[in-house]
Amino acid sequence: MGKKTIHVSDFTGQLLGPDDEVVKVVVLEHPDLVAGPVQLDATPVEVENIDDAALDVAVVEIHDRHGGGEPRRVVLTASEFDTMATDVPMAQLLRTAERVRPPKARRSPEKVDYGTIDHAGKPHRGRVTEEEARLVREHLDEVNKRLADAGIRQVDPVDPEHAARYGFPAAD
Known part of the structure; x- marks a missing residue:
């Protein structure tokens, strides 16, 4: 007995032939994503306009007492975030703001x-x-x-x- 594998687009259900190009789309964050990143298969035509639909966003972390010691991550449009700067333009504020250094990686858990x-x-x-x-x-x-x-x-x-x-x- 043999097995035959067929590939279909996860977006449209369109049957993909053996010579068709398959585009891998990895979903990193989505409100309905519950168990970490997932991979979807698509055709090049299905994702060709994805860059046009992309939003200019700002991803920020809020470090306050409401997070229980953990920062809250918030994604908002860049234009909405820009309106928060009322003294100087956001572009200038971002150029002159204090840099955040990533935490140093630990060499080994214990000697x-x-x-x-x-x-x-x-x-x-x-x-x-x-x-x-x-x-x-x-x-x-x-x-x-x-x-x-x-x-x-x-x-x-x-x-x-x-x-x-x-x-x-x-x-x-």
Whole structure:
């Protein structure tokens, strides 16, 4: 048994042939959109006038006590927003206004402490502290069981690299 896939325009229901160009339209925001962005398929003809229909809008965030600590996002026509500036024209106000810097991205949620029994012996590029080495030497079976359960290489005290890294006596 075989399967046959047919493509139709999401806007008009028009059947799209195998050689027809399909335009992907991603809806980012819409009052009826409840579960995040969606993708719609269309023909080039169906979306050719979309730029002509586009509105000049201003998207603003309102940071006040009514948002419960979260800003409210508001979309309004640019001309409606422009009328809010009564002292100087909005274009001038926007050129001279204070810039907002985006929040700095965090490197990592938290640093791993290899000097604890939960992380001692895990491979890492940093320097092995005396505390980590002591934990590995004193709790080798427990450390190796945890590493094996996680699918990570185990610490081998006869391996010259591991012996040097964790302070095991050199093998004769």
